[in-house]
Amino acid sequence: MKKYAYIGCLGFIAVITTEFGVIGILPQIAEHYQIGIDKAGWLLSAFALIIALTGPFMTLLMSGFDRRKVMLAAIAVFLLTAVVSAMSPPFWLLMLVRILPAFLQPVYIATALSVAVSGSDKKESNKLMGIVFIGVALAMVTTVPFATWLASVWVWESSFAVQAAVSIMALMVIYFQLPSMPVNGKKSYKSELKILSKPIFIISTAMNFFMITAWFSTYSYFADYLNKAKGMDGTMISYMLFLFGIIGVFSNWIAGKMLSWSVSKTTALFLSGTVIIPFLLYFSGDSMPANIIVIAVWGFLYSPSFQNASTYMISSVPDSLEFANSLATSFGNLGVTLGTALGGWMIVTKGASYNPWIGFVFGILAFCMIILRSILEKRAEKKKIIIPCR
Template identity: 40%
Template structure:
């Protein structure tokens, strides 16, 4: 059974590398097509925007498909999209090549996470989901830096070809090792009934706050390390790698703790990440303490996606694919919100103050958790 989980994680690795690998090659693309860097940034923001807007609708459309077939189709589209991107001769062509796979992104995420959760007993589902989420974590550790390195070593086209190869390998893995799994025969209307659950919307709001808090600071991590801690490029690259490596361990631990208590794990995560950001502010100007704090930051930070996903999906187990796709849309929207709020903070207060933006959002998250579970918490007092 674990082999299936690792195959699913490999697909997540390829998709995440495709989505975020472009971050490190935006300057090269801007130069190649004689455009501004912010215009080149549409290769990332348009990708996320399409996921946020179309995710639930595309997932509903594919919900009756055989899950193996739909996921193989997704990886085929990602492989082809990256090949077209590498062959692009104009920026509009490159943008279209990036946008087409984005429509299919939620189909793999929702089906992959649902299959992981359903492949083991209910009590073990957080651990199984954490293995699949590990593909996302490893993509941030290896996939994104490797895509950037390929572009530096050869050209920006090589970065897209690398993504094509990774997705092609994932395609073959699913084709050979993933068992057939019929789609959901439930009607669209029945699945949409879950949207009437207030608890689901509370969990989505909480997930949005948590992920926004994470990316309000993490999205500007390199800037913070350069301007506040005064690290050079090589040191920043090493810190990003360390952040990702410790995140793999943190993701694994979050999966184990969620199997024991979802509420305690969520509250503990928010509290520890809040404290971490306070310490990051005070350690920011010191090299050695900051190195230690980056290790702690990565270890705690990465579990946020898994914790948020489990909180959302447990609210509507009768429509897991739809709920996972809504979570994916919510997560991409939250990343955009966090990055925007963080940017506003930097523009008006400076880079050093960015940590307090995350602190405020995490405090709001803690208020939501306590308000949503006040009866249970009151009984424990």
């Protein structure tokens, strides 16, 4: 039902604003707390690491609860985080409250996707999931750049006020527009964990991990990269985030349509950005017009990454949508953690201009996984062919 998909999309905007809203203000946070940019980056990577370590288990644990209550509880925790963070607490407390919503983020995403496709035709499921995932791009075009711009002209704490406002809106819409949705029963751990023994699913998981690592080695430090490598100021960076997001909304819509046609080809097409973008960023140099064009291409190819990764993994085990998606979220965020850590290390040791080449390496690894899965699927198809006896 499209209404439920749009409700899930709004909540996703709140989730993404909280998780990635710090990207544009990491330099200001580092300056405020007198710490290195790599240490400030842990506000993003620690969040992602918690998701990676606990996501699947939290999803299974919450699978027996009313879906509406689960979504409300998750967004309420995100709201609490935003309110406390806006008070500029000590760095250890800021880190702590950043970690709390991470436990429920994959639960929210898996539940929202499940609610969106409930009762729908299988042909429509990718489109409905695409609507939910558009929340990522919408956050990138609205709340994330707005929060970055507001922090650049006022104080960095105002960024968290934006996050709080979006979370309140999502809470109200879920509370008033989404009916009670009890589940028939809690899924067993044994029935769900069996997908971990399937080679194609494992390879798909590795592709997800490598792809997200590739993108986030640079994207996690989007503001720092554009400042140090391209000489942009805070205001211009907020404009670039806005452009990035505008393109991303269109890109997610296109990807949702294309995934209904071919999951593997669509994933490969958008993954190509991890290999192409480093060269484009290198050759664009200090030219502002060229950099604007490259950032637009970057936004187009990057934005559907989580949607593509989840759909790619789910397509290998279509009967385990919620658990497969929680694993996609977990390993995707493990990629965020590694990408952020490697990106921070590269900035400190070599310089921000080298970060895109980390993405190049992991992008190649992701392509290898797509090729390997294709080979295994063709072998499996051949085994299914039965030669009739004459």
